[in-house]
Amino acid sequence: MTITEAYSAQRPAATHARKILRPTLHDMQLDNTARRFLLAVLTGFGLLRIWAMFAVPFTDTTEARYAEIARKMVETGNWLTPQFDYGVPFWGKPPLHTWLSAGGMQLFGVNEAAARLPILLTALAVLFLVWLWVRDNVGRNTALVATVVLATMAMFFGASAFVMTDMPMVLGTTLVMVGFWHAVSGAGSRWSYAVFLGLAIGMLAKGPVAVVLCAIPLTLWLTLTRNWHLLRQLPWTRGTTMLMVLVVPWYVAAEIATPGFLHYFLIGEHIQRFLTPGWQGDLYGSGHQEAKGMIWLFWLMAALPWSLVPALLLTRPGKTLTTVRQDRSGWLIYLLLWAVSPLLLFTPASNILAAYVLPGLPAAAVLLVVLFAEVFETQPGRATRVGFAIATSAIFALFLALTSGAIFVPQQIRLKSDxxxxxxxxxxxxxxxxxxxxxxxxxxxxxxxxxxxxxxxxxxxxxxxxxxxxxxxxxxxxxxxxxxxxxxxxxxxxxxxxxxxxxxxxxx
Structure with a gap:
């Protein structure tokens, strides 16, 4: 019996027609004090990020490089081809992140906040998608906790208003994964088009790697749950047409404007970069040679302080496995596969960065919250509340110290900015x-x-x-x-x- 059949056997026929996949999980029980605390955490981290967005200067090399590419786009008026230097095309990434930052500077002037604001908006969109999805599948309280956990993960918070390619791609991959689940769960036909819109965003933000990062968990989940028939619920003809209309024109125009782009980007950036240690073909810097498997250590750092939660779950392995097995919808497996997809993809790669784990963090945040609540306590006890407060306070203090140092004592910390x-x-x-x-x-x-x-x-x-x-x-x-x-x-x-x-x- 498949997961879908097992679920449908527990539901009336009318409900089955409306909802195919629905996780049977308990919403966390939070009182008003707990909710106010969580909202205060979100507000505090939001204000800190906005302060840093205005006050911290661009630093070398990543953010300053992408900001300068966006500034050149505004100055030259060339919105087709991002420029690494005047007259030198930047073939390393598609232009979505450049369009966003350049658009911000076009509207609000050439400054840090204007370039960072559109990236912050993409991060807020990711948080909203996660909140909406968890609310619909588990409940409002669990959705609020999961949103706070994601917002306070070290890498997500740091990248949430950082001028680079990753956060726009995370928006695309999150839209694909959330949209797919909603589409096959009978949540409405509009969500099925979100899958193709998310792929378009990913292709324009970072390229085919976004498609691969979605294909890995979806393929594994459909195989493990034997639910390949659910693919019939996607509007393949109209969706693919929409995807092509949104993506292909720029790729074709970019190749025509600067011949050689497609070969360098598709072969060099997507194959040689990851399989060739210290890749020497990089036109815009040098390869980052790391030990194979280093991506897992990057995840532990990126997900701090919440990367400590898996160790707690391992103290009750039987209850954790039982919780996963009892979820006949396959939602927890879906989250797990989504969370580890960047790790699976980049484990054999040497040329990697810590930011490569970002696409899996939304799923990791939700999975850790849901499993912890199911395994330990649906209604958080005093120890859980104290631990949560300590964790959020520690990561807040860390980012407050980093932000303050960059603003008030840049000379002492040798800030990488001129x-x-x-x-x-x-x-x-x-x-x-x-x-x-x-x-x-x-x-x-x-x-x-x-x-x-x-x-x-x-x-x-x-x-x-x-x-x-x-x-x-x-x-x-x-x-x-x-x-x-x-x-x-x-x-x-x-x-x-x-x-x-x-x-x-x-x-x-």
């Missing part, structure tokens, strides 16, 4: 060209409006003795050499020392 250095350059020599020694500094490029230029050592020597007004961002280990050219040392800013030509005089 915002202050660019401001000091403008004060000393308003019309001077800023040169960065030791490689590109994307934050310097962003805050100088694209005027900062990376130079090599031989160029530095020539420009230093040229006599024209100029400023130089120099690594500390080369400060003595820079001073030997008679340049004025204006001080250390984060990771770099600022030198200017003598034309700056006594201006500091």
């Amino acid at each position: 915002k202050a250095l660019v401001a000091a350059t403008s004060a000393a020599l308003p019309d001077a060209q800023l040169y960065t020694l030791g490689g590109r500094n994307y934050s310097a490029e962003f805050y100088s409006g694209g005027k900062a230029r990376a130079i090599e050592n031989e160029d530095f020597a020539r420009l230093a003795i040229d006599g024209a007004p100029a400023a130089f961002s120099v690594p500390p280990d080369q400060a003595t050499e820079a001073a030997a050219f008679g340049l004025e040392n204006l001080g250390e800013y984060g990771r770099h020392v600022l030198f200017v030509t003598p034309a700056a005089g006594e201006v500091k």
Whole structure:
């Protein structure tokens, strides 16, 4: 007997026609004090994220790089091809995240908050989807707890207003997984189109990897539960047409505008990047060589403080397994497969980042909350409430300290940002060209409006003795050499020392 047949045997025929898959789980019992506390946690973390969104400068290399690509899109008016540098196409990722941040800057000006706001909105959309889904399947109280757990996971909170590709893709994969469950559960035909819309978002945010991250859990779940017939409930013709209309035009236009894009992106970024340690074909940086299987350790760090919950569940393995078995809808298995899909995909890969675990965090948050409630106590006791308060307070204190350090003592923590250095350059020599020694500094490029230029050592020597007004961002280990050219040392800013030509005089 399949899971669907077992469920239908317990329901009247009319209900079966309306609802095929419905988990038989208990909603958590929360009093008003507990609900107010959870809402206070969400508010506190939200205010902290908004504060950081406005006050913390862009840092190198990831966020500053993507922010500068978006700024160039606004400046040049080229909304088709993201540019790594002026006239140099950025083939590393599709443009959705760039469109979002560039759109924010187009509306609200070129600044940190404007670039980060659209990314924050995608994170809020993910949280809303999770809340709505859990509310419909378990109950409002469990939905609230799961939303708080997801919002306070270290990686999710950090990425929730961070200018990069991952959060828009998480929105796409979450929409696919939530939409699929709703579609095959009889929740309405509109949800079936959410599957294809989510795939389109993923394809425009990060490419085919988004499709793979959804295909892994769906394929495994349909196989394990023998529910392949549920695929008939998706509008394949109309849905696929919608997907193609949303995705294909940009991919074709991008290849026409910059020939070679499709080969580099599909082969290089999606195959060689993950299978070739220290991949040398990366046009925009260097490969990240990690030990195979490192993605699991990344998950433990990314899901903090809630990655400690599985250890608690293992103290009652029998009850945990019984809870999973008793859920004849297969919802808990669905969550588990969704949660581990990034780990399964990237276990054999060496070229990985911690952010690669993000697509599975929504499912992990829900699964941990539901299992904990079922295994231990539907109505949280004093110990659970105290532990929850300690966990949320600890992660809040950590992010508060990081945010405060980046804002108030960036010099002491050697913040990877040249915002202050660019401001000091403008004060000393308003019309001077800023040169960065030791490689590109994307934050310097962003805050100088694209005027900062990376130079090599031989160029530095020539420009230093040229006599024209100029400023130089120099690594500390080369400060003595820079001073030997008679340049004025204006001080250390984060990771770099600022030198200017003598034309700056006594201006500091």
